[in-house]
Amino acid sequence: MKIDFNTAADILKSCGSAYILTHQSPDGDCIGSGTALYYILRGMGKKARVLCSDEIPKKFDFMRREYTDEEFEPEIIIAADVADAKLLGRYNEIYGDKVDLCIDHHISNTGYAKNTLVCPDASAACEVVYELMKVMGIAADEKLAKCIYTGIATDTGCFRYENTTARAHEIAAELKKTVKVNFAKINREMFDVKSRGRLKMEAFAVDRIEYYLEGKCTLLAVTSKMREEMEVTPAELDGIEGIPLQVEGAEVGITIKQRDETSYKISMRSANDVNVSDICAMLGGGGHVKAAGCLLHGTLDEVKEQIVDAVKKGIEVCTTE
Amino acid sequence: MKIDFNTAADILKSCGSAYILTHQSPDGDCIGSGTALYYILRGMGKKARVLCSDEIPKKFDFMRREYTDEEFEPEIIIAADVADAKLLGRYNEIYGDKVDLCIDHHISNTGYAKNTLVCPDASAACEVVYELMKVMGIAADEKLAKCIYTGIATDTGCFRYENTTARAHEIAAELKKTVKVNFAKINREMFDVKSRGRLKMEAFAVDRIEYYLEGKCTLLAVTSKMREEMEVTPAELDGIEGIPLQVEGAEVGITIKQRDETSYKISMRSANDVNVSDICAMLGGGGHVKAAGCLLHGTLDEVKEQIVDAVKKGIEVCTTE
Numbered sequence: 206m207k208i209d210f211n212t213a214a215d216i217l218k219s220c221g222s223a224y225i226l227t228h229q230s231p232d233g234d235c236i237g238s239g240t241a242l243y244y245i246l247r248g249m250g251k252k253a254r255v256l257c258s259d260e261i262p263k264k265f266d267f268m269r270r271e272y273t274d275e276e277f278e279p280e281i282i283i284a285a286d287v288a289d290a291k292l293l294g295r296y297n298e299i300y301g302d303k304v305d306l307c308i309d310h311h312i313s314n315t316g317y318a319k320n321t322l323v324c325p326d327a328s329a330a331c332e333v334v335y336e337l338m339k340v341m342g343i344a345a346d347e348k349l350a351k352c353i354y355t356g357i358a359t360d361t362g363c364f365r366y367e368n369t370t371a372r373a374h375e376i377a378a379e380l381k382k383t384v385k386v387n388f389a390k391i392n393r394e395m396f397d398v399k400s401r402g403r404l405k406m407e408a409f410a411v412d413r414i415e416y417y418l419e420g421k422c423t424l425l426a427v428t429s430k431m432r433e434e435m436e437v438t439p440a441e442l443d444g445i446e447g448i449p450l451q452v453e454g455a456e457v458g459i460t461i462k463q464r465d466e467t468s469y470k471i472s473m474r475s476a477n478d479v480n481v482s483d484i485c486a487m488l489g490g491g492g493h494v495k496a497a498g499c500l501l502h503g504t505l506d507e508v509k510e511q512i513v514d515a516v517k518k519g520i521e522v523c524t525t526e
Numbered sequence: 527m528k529i530d531f532n533t534a535a536d537i538l539k540s541c542g543s544a545y546i547l548t549h550q551s552p553d554g555d556c557i558g559s560g561t562a563l564y565y566i567l568r569g570m571g572k573k574a575r576v577l578c579s580d581e582i583p584k585k586f587d588f589m590r591r592e593y594t595d596e597e598f599e600p601e602i603i604i605a606a607d608v609a610d611a612k613l614l615g616r617y618n619e620i621y622g623d624k625v626d627l628c629i630d631h632h633i634s635n636t637g638y639a640k641n642t643l644v645c646p647d648a649s650a651a652c653e654v655v656y657e658l659m660k661v662m663g664i665a666a667d668e669k670l671a672k673c674i675y676t677g678i679a680t681d682t683g684c685f686r687y688e689n690t691t692a693r694a695h696e697i698a699a700e701l702k703k704t705v706k707v708n709f710a711k712i713n714r715e716m717f718d719v720k721s722r723g724r725l726k727m728e729a730f731a732v733d734r735i736e737y738y739l740e741g742k743c744t745l746l747a748v749t750s751k752m753r754e755e756m757e758v759t760p761a762e763l764d765g766i767e768g769i770p771l772q773v774e775g776a777e778v779g780i781t782i783k784q785r786d787e788t789s790y791k792i793s794m795r796s797a798n799d800v801n802v803s804d805i806c807a808m809l810g811g812g813g814h815v816k817a818a819g820c821l822l823h824g825t826l827d828e829v830k831e832q833i834v835d836a837v838k839k840g841i842e843v844c845t846t847e
Contacts, residue, residue, distance in 0.1 A: 217738070267761070280590040286661035306672040350751065363684050363685055363686050363715075364684055364685045364695075364698070364718060365684050365710065365718075366710050366711075366713075367708075367710040369702075369709070370702070371698075371699040371700075371703045374695040374696070374698040374699035374702065375695070375696065375699045377685070377692075377695040378692040378695035378699065379692075379697045381691070381692035381695065382692045387687065387688075388690070389687050389690070390798070392686040393686075393689075394684075396686060397686075397771070397772055398772060398773070398774050398776075399772050399774060400773075401737075401773055401774070401776045404732045404735075404772065404773060405732065405733070407728075407729070407732065408728070408730075408732040408733050409729075411725045411726065411728065412729050413727040413737035414725070416722075421623070448589065449648065450718075451718055451719060451720050451725060452719070452720065452721075452722055452725060453719050453720060453721045453722070455719075477711070497527070517555075
């Protein structure tokens, strides 16, 4: 059942204790919103605990300085920033059908929880939690401000992406006016700092970008052999799909990842108006207008040729429209 | 003479025509604020022209779509985002002592103009121009919004740096609420897109980072020979000083650039609490707490040894304080 802010506030106020679940592969927004809810409940004298299927990366520790983990029998189960029970990972089996309150911003939320407070226009779950705090009359202190800001900043690429709402900026302004936090330091740690392996991977990738269609199509092929040479963890390969599109003039950025001897997973990103969902559909795949994918078979050269042909058609459609 | 917003508004209203000067090596804020002032004056039926000592990079063309260049005899001279007449470049000689109105946000503004509207708390000159628009009752349309947003975004690293004010966020929120502009596209072009040469340079640099003091000190040496190998333009080397500090765990990031056979220009950046101004002072240089520099002589190995010794002392001072 979809609920409003007042009902969500009532649920939080009337519970005695809660487990707060975040999604697997945790990011700044689920840890930010989950930890903010933890502080809100603790501030009201209730027991609370944050659970995540995967280990929470160390870079989020600064939000959790005042967090203490303790086991107890929870009265209610809350999910923060979790669009689908499947994303609870190993906690899906235990709690997937027992979530009492879900606080989220994904339009794709499946409604798996008994009560769902979802704001699809919000840039981040943390934006929803902040509005909930307003309704509950809770002012942001330093630890809450760190959580809320981090969730909004990480989900919007530091206010860069299309999902950045006016409200996201307003909340950042309100936090900066009322709470003394080194927001620039948070941004540095979230956006600028990279592991040595990650930096090496990016350098390796940039060196291997291929240019097609007068530079409008950029392509990066990562073979199994290259992956071995790079010596990077799978996490460090995360986001490699964004690299080909960084090149000036690129309209379509493609990443080819070898799966086995003769099959390749293709990720396609569009910078502006080219519809990569249509292009991937030509190749038997699909996705969104600006980010899509497909699976192709053959030698690497055959796969590249197929892709570049399809992209050429896709760009032609776009310019004649 | 320092003036307030009303006096600045009166000057704009009462002039018949103006040349608007920006600083050399133009960036998003001087082009944004200069072009916004151009549109403001044109909107009041006055003649206006933007002048910059250097060529304006193509990536700023989107702000200048409705700009038409014409020569005329200006009644007044305006400077936008120019802290010192010297920064006018080749226009200093002609107009340096003839600037009637300077609109700026640098605390270091030398007061070279007859009338100076300077707001040192503003994150960008565009923030000052926006407040001036408010005082003059001018609403932001699409072209003004692009200019104002771009200046604020570029000067704050897209709301990342310490100079990002609450007001900067508020202005972004106001623009997003009232004007239909693809701000994400602006951000992509300002922050994500890089030339092939630039990407190659970054990859080259990352591959050559050296680690000292358990990774707390990262160092990148760019010799004359390496610069030749990289085949990059001086503009593409711009900002290379930020690269060593991107590595996780780095407290002090150093860039060494060879000047001639035996002399090296050192740039030092601090991530957190280490005072690099003090460290560079030990080496005969100076600067700011978080960004400083010096000039050293000797072989590259001697220079590196000197630097790492000084950084070691600087880090020790910091941890014992």
